[in-house]
Amino acid sequence: MYDTIINGNSIFEMSKLEAESIDLIFADPPYYMRTEGVLNRVEGTKFNGCNDDWDKFDSLEDYENFTSQWLSQCKRILKPNGSIWVIGSMQCIYTIGALMQKLGFWFINDVVWHKTNPTPNFMGSRLNNSHETLIWAVKNKNSKLTFHYKTAKELNSENDVKKQMGSVWNFPVCSGNERLKDSDGNKLHNTQKPLKMLERIIAISSNIGDLVLDPFAGTMTTGAAAKKLGRKFIMIEADKKYCEYGKLRLDSIQFEDSNIARAEFDKKPLRVTMPEMISAGFFKVGEWFLFKDGRKIAQLSADGKLSFNGKIIDMHTCAASAKGLKAKRINGFDVWYVIRDNQLVSISSIRENFREKLNLS
Amino acid sequence: MYDTIINGNSIFEMSKLEAESIDLIFADPPYYMRTEGVLNRVEGTKFNGCNDDWDKFDSLEDYENFTSQWLSQCKRILKPNGSIWVIGSMQCIYTIGALMQKLGFWFINDVVWHKTNPTPNFMGSRLNNSHETLIWAVKNKNSKLTFHYKTAKELNSENDVKKQMGSVWNFPVCSGNERLKDSDGNKLHNTQKPLKMLERIIAISSNIGDLVLDPFAGTMTTGAAAKKLGRKFIMIEADKKYCEYGKLRLDSIQFEDSNIARAEFDKKPLRVTMPEMISAGFFKVGEWFLFKDGRKIAQLSADGKLSFNGKIIDMHTCAASAKGLKAKRINGFDVWYVIRDNQLVSISSIRENFREKLNLS
């Protein structure tokens, strides 16, 4: 049962789903904003924020109870190595985050959505609230995380410079053409999230073909991003109107194949061993392994380890030891060189040659 | 008892302070990082993060209990209109924030310290954690906040353009000369905070002469900023070594008078009334009040209100009404013009003239 929109109560509908069946959950729950009265702009027009009934709760305890219930269902249906993302603002995210930790979710990152065009504070009564917070967690401390590090780096490209993606993300609020309108031309939903943000989340923390759940689906942005990136989805939404518009939206979207969708940048190179390379003639037993500065340090043994000061140890441990580091091991492929045609050659580049030969055959 | 460093346990020492005696609290508590083992950099040197004994707790419950205790003391000693700031990272800030709300603290903003030079994630195992979170709260919902809006705007100046300060702040992590060193030349403290950040916090949310408390004072950055800005301070720190270095640091700092320290930009202009200005001859009873486009809308009445469509109403209500706005009132000083020397002149500029004349006399 997937690629469906379920019109119903989030907690109840989740309770019917199978345990450990979901790869990725994105949750955009009610924020419990606790606004009162009307807020007028400086010009005297009314500011139309989020004053929906679904955002009203009787008390903090009431909200905690609600939050605890839907989070518990999420924990139950999430696969052992699945991820959950929750978005919230200052009014709710601390309640949510604290309950998540109590339930045993293990935090990977908290991410700040820095809005490039936030609503200003009309009254100058506090700092302009220009961000929302996302919590990224896995089911428990021992979960094996899906994180496409190099895909993230690729998505974080700026002027062709690719840097490690950080925990502060800049996106504009959803507006203009992207913002869904109802039949009267008014915004369909008060809290539609940017598609780009959902695409980023799904791309870096799930695999193609995975099953994505959004328990508070609203305008179905999560489903839209999931479908576009080739993931399956289940969207739960209590409001019938949103479900109807959501179906139209999701039907209009197609899978768009790409290196990002398939996380090609994170594909691991073929795993090869020293003995393989020795028997293929890429290394010779007994040859010297040198530092970059040309010093002869250790000699290759038949099992692929190194002979160093009379001991046979693996090249990574040997590298750390020979460099006198406190660390037990460092990556030997970054340290060792051999002599080829009277030249120092990195063993890393020799491994590359070997991999190329394997790929060709 | 102020401008002191107290060497002792935070909770115990706070319990001895008088109730409702503190204007501003800045708290940088142990983060409960849950780090294990040793983290090595790519090149094999040891990364010296924070694994101090003071950051060790037995369990989440233990940490909650500790947090609840020090926050309760903060609540007790904070003045009714005082502010509290707490800084934390993803490991602890949700626990802290949730407990603050349970204790009745009312959130003003959560602020993101976006580090411009964060420690990279050496392993590429998650997003580079490049921020910490500050929570700014007052004692309860009805507290009257100290917020120097225009001082904040002034501090947020960029290329001479001053904008409303937002909830995402860019600061580099504390390093170089600012970073305190011990007698061996090693960094004195693992979590020293940037002085500029503390100055900003103190400048915008307290008044000159106020009493500032830091229950986890560490390198005494809070005290340094407080003294520089002419605030009194109480610094509590459990570690004797930090207290000794802290005393040296604070003794070397002097109050530096400035418009920021005195929040001059937020001084309210003299409050004046229409009748005053009428009797001083700046307005004439019966004269027309016009829109910016030159339309004659209403006539000035002797009590300073406006005659509009046969009714006498105050100029702010009249402005909203005459513009057909839904809002009951808008600022009339932004709306109304009168004729002086055959020119449209804003009544706001006339009020300025009147204030100047009052200041001269």
Added chain:
DNA sequence: CATTGATATGAATCCTACG
């Protein structure tokens, strides 16, 4: 068609002194 200017709008815990 390009450029300029007016208008609309976004998850908001959005005032405060005085009587």
Added chain:
DNA sequence: ACGTAGGATTCATATCAAT
């Protein structure tokens, strides 16, 4: 603790009309 009334307060972006 109320209510009432004086008066201070906004940034980025998309759209659309006007030039």
